[in-house]
Amino acid sequence: MASKQPARSPKEIEADLAATRSRLARSVDELAYRVSPDTIKANAVATLKGKANDAAFTPEGDVRFDRVAKALGGVAGTALVLGLLRRTFNKG
Numbered sequence: 532m533a534s535k536q537p538a539r540s541p542k543e544i545e546a547d548l549a550a551t552r553s554r555l556a557r558s559v560d561e562l563a564y565r566v567s568p569d570t571i572k573a574n575a576v577a578t579l580k581g582k583a584n585d586a587a588f589t590p591e592g593d594v595r596f597d598r599v600a601k602a603l604g605g606v607a608g609t610a611l612v613l614g615l616l617r618r619t620f621n622k623g
Contacts, residue, residue, distance in 0.1 A: 539547075564570055586598055 587595055587602075589595060
């Protein structure tokens, strides 16, 4: 069974190859950008900032004092525990 596609000229084949190379080069460049450490770091920082803002503020922009108080309490508790550990182990 013979192929029903018309025969392509060498110039058409070369044009297709050039277009494919160009698309592949753009894809490789985009992947290299996505996996670069600077891009990954920037995305992580933006995500954390967004989560912190969502946790600390209501959609209207008001502060969520209950969550801020919990976070500050956690920081104070950690500082207290570290201070006690330091005092315990550095007596000698």
